[in-house]
Amino acid sequence: MMERKRVGIVVFDEVEVLDFCGPFEVFSATRLDEAQRRNEPSPFDVKLISETGEPITTSGGMRVVPDESFRGCPKLDILCIPGGWGTRRERNNTLLMEWLKIRAAEAELLTSVCTGAILLGSAGLLEGRRATTHWKSLDWMRELFPQTTVLDDQHVVEDGTLMTSAGISAGIDLALKVVARYHGEEVARATARHMEYPFPETNMRRVALP
Template structure:
């Protein structure tokens, strides 16, 4: 049974924030020797407010799989970052959707400034979390109940994992693979991507 992963996408999203985790989770295989014959144990879907085309930072055009109304139940929810979060972190429709899906999902995660949306939804109250280094001060000042971690690539606290900026989402996604299917599968995924495997700089609570 595949794990259903929803990645929230929106206008002015940082490309690598969502495409990095998408790549990691979609190319994962439980048996590397049968890569071409098998599917990933993660079924990754792109979720947006509407089904209209999303324009990323740099104007890449992305077509979501689902909108808020048609989004299926999710096992994992990933909230990426980018300049678009500055508006969405105060959008009640977005915050309500994230809160609803966070109740359903077994794992909630953010990349970069996606954590500001989680914080605004009060999902990080009392939680150790991180964000892009340029937004650490803002998170600390605006969300007093978040335990901001300044020196870690990504942070796991209960069923919430937040990563630092942009490329850190790749390392976080590889950790998610490890968390569900073990280090060997995670290492094989990184090797397939020709990506260095991160072994340190994670804070687990």
């Protein structure tokens, strides 16, 4: 039987929709055998997690029902932290910060999309590491976390078991890199093709910085 990796994506009020839906789509759409796409599950078991397990409202007004609460969440292999306007509030959420520290220590891979990196930094998880975030928040990130090397030329920054990505749609590219890390580039390319999404041939940041 296939060993499925459990992916936990944290959601909160005013989370950016594509920040979490992009990775969710990639992980749930992945197949090890394209010919068996309708008959076999993804090698990733994806769960949405919120603090209480109650529905949250995204930045665009979408109502989302999470699968798990912090308290009831099972062990995670991959932890993904999206961003959005709600990160301004959540970075001061003591419960979230403590939960992130515990779960990051247990996970095989810690990832973030956009300003989700601000939450990782606020939890002390970026000290001495290389990371990135949305282009509008790069300077803010440098000010907040002087012990972090903030890169502005890469779309996805890989630092061992830590992966951070640029803004919003970059979460798709990050998730494809995670797929390639676990199952090889051929599977990642097949996933991108199924989604009709261009496989990232380069890791250069797509947006020209001001």
